[in-house]
Amino acid sequence: MRYGCVCSGIGSATRAWQPLGWEAQFFSEIDKFPSAVLAHHYGSNMPGEPLAKNGIPNYGDFTQIGPEAGPVDLLVGGTPCQSFSVAGKRLGLDDPRGNLALEYLALARRLRARWIVWENVPGVLSSYSGSEQAAREVQEGPVGGEGNGIEDRDFAMFLSFVRECGYGFAYRVLDAQYVRVDGHARAVPQRRERVFLVGYLGDWRPAAAVLFEPEGMRGDSAPSRKAGQRVAGTVTGGAHPGGFNGQDAYNDKLIAHTLLAKANSSHRDDQETYVAHTLRADGFDASEDGTGRGTPIVPIAFAHQAGGKQTTLGYSDDGTCQTLSAHQKRAISFQERGRDGGRSLEIGGDVAFALTAPNGGGRAQEKNILQGWAVRRLTPRECERLQGFPDDFTNVPYRGKPAADGPRYKALSNSMAVNAMRWIGQRIDTMEKILQQREDAA
Structure with a gap:
């Protein structure tokens, strides 16, 4: 698969799709620091410089890319989200940045890419543009009639242009914290919901097969248990093998036994070799010396x-x-x-002391090391891990010195999660093979 990438950022799509053997034909990024990251990892040129010959060329402004940049099999891009985000002014397609979503489709049409992959924030689903009356109709329905004004939504307009460009499509909100793929078996440790639209030229079914799993859509429910009538028991009675939790023949068994160093079938207090004593409570002797005092958790x-x-x-x-x-x-x-x-x-004795430190000059004043709590900021390396990048991926030379934290934070926050892009790429790759087999059989 040969693909072009617009609004490339720091190259999350390329990072995700390299293991698939896909080839990036070009980048398109105008910001200086993300372009420096692309130049460092992929030999790209900086914006305004001659296109790279031995690396992946960076075209800069993608609205100026012509058909000569193709052909490509797929066009991927996450156009600016600020105009759709609930944290912004919500100008939608009236914002020049929001209008870049339509420019993206125009480029896909010029390059005649078979596949398109587009990403944005969930706010795009509820964004609208136009007059104050149109905005009110979106919320309340058309004046003097029925309906919900859904045709005024920016996303509805965007989808109409997708269809006009000849693509069948499907879209879905994916949360990166749940997307597990090879290389990211535990996904990423952040809640990051994004809208992903996949389009296929001339047919919606391949796109839908990429984004949706039939096994998860059949609605099969778990098999029901055998019907029966009984009285609900108390929670403290015991655990019944059949699932009934009540005071019956099993009420002498505790839900969890105290851990012992040898086999134990009961909870008698005369058992020996405790691994860990039961937490002390009134009326129960869990001590070693039989005094009934037990062992304090923190002396x-x-x-x-x-x-x-x-x-x-x-x-x-x-x-x-x-x-x-x-x-x-x-x-x-x-x-x-x-x-x-x-x-x-x-x-003295068996006491653990509090952490303290001198307050200067050797004077024994108030010396607690920690006085109160504070929330620290994540480091750039931690942000790289949150997005699925390797450590120090954005720690590249920039303007003649190591990159500062600020540009790294911004670039990572604007990036797409690598694991989510890997999942989409794997499913497109599988669908491409199926389509090729069908074509060869025909």
Whole structure:
């Protein structure tokens, strides 16, 4: 398959389709940093420079691409989404950026690509353009009549142009967090819903076969259980082998037993060799020494020192939480040594101390390392993983030095998820082979 890619970004389609053996005929990207990423990985030229001879050429503005860029089997592109996004002004096709969706179809028509793959945000499904009256009709229906004004939707207009260009089509919203393919067995760890439209020249059925799985559309329900009548039991009674959870002959069995180091068929408290004690509760002895106190989960919570006075929160012998002085058995003592802030820690008993640090000058002031919570920003490498790219894919030379974080964030946020594109490409590849077999048989 030979394909052209417009609004190429950092090349998610190429990254996804390289394992399929597909060949990229050209890119089309006007932004400088994504173009630098394409140049680094695929030998492309920067916008405005002569087209690359030994790499994949970058045509820049795709509205200026003529038939000479073809022929291609497939045209892929994710045209700008800002005019359709619910976070924007929602100008739709009235926005020059939104109108690039129609320019994309015009290019597909010029190149006569058999397949088209187009991506955008879900907001495109509810976006509309035109007058205030048209906008009101979309929400309330035509004035003085019935209906819902669906014909005024931008997506309906876009689909009409897809059909006019000769393509049968199907579209579907895919969430990247659920798309599992080879190389991305666990998908990607982010919720990223996008509308994908696949078109095939002259027939809608191949496009529909790419985006939809018949097994998931038949509506087969799970087999029903045998009908019967019985009284609903209590939740705490026990687990019944037939699914009935009530107080019956099985009420002596607990849903989960305490873990033991040897075989165990009951929950008697005289069993030995516990792997982990049951969490302590009133009235139940899960201790090692038979005292009934059990083992506290956290012996000491925090140690705090201010104004030279030591305060430690911990558990007393009866299991209650109390304040302990610096001279008690389970306290933690802090001793200053010298003026450089060097200090030693003395731990009494079996107590874990709180993390602390000097506050400068060697003075024993308030020294908790963490005071409150904060949400940190994701790193560019983490964002690459969220989109299915390898680590440091966007960490390329830019303007004579390593790329700053800002351009990397922007490029990754505008990109398509690699795993979703891989899934679509694999299914198109399979459909192409089926169509070729049918053609050869004819």
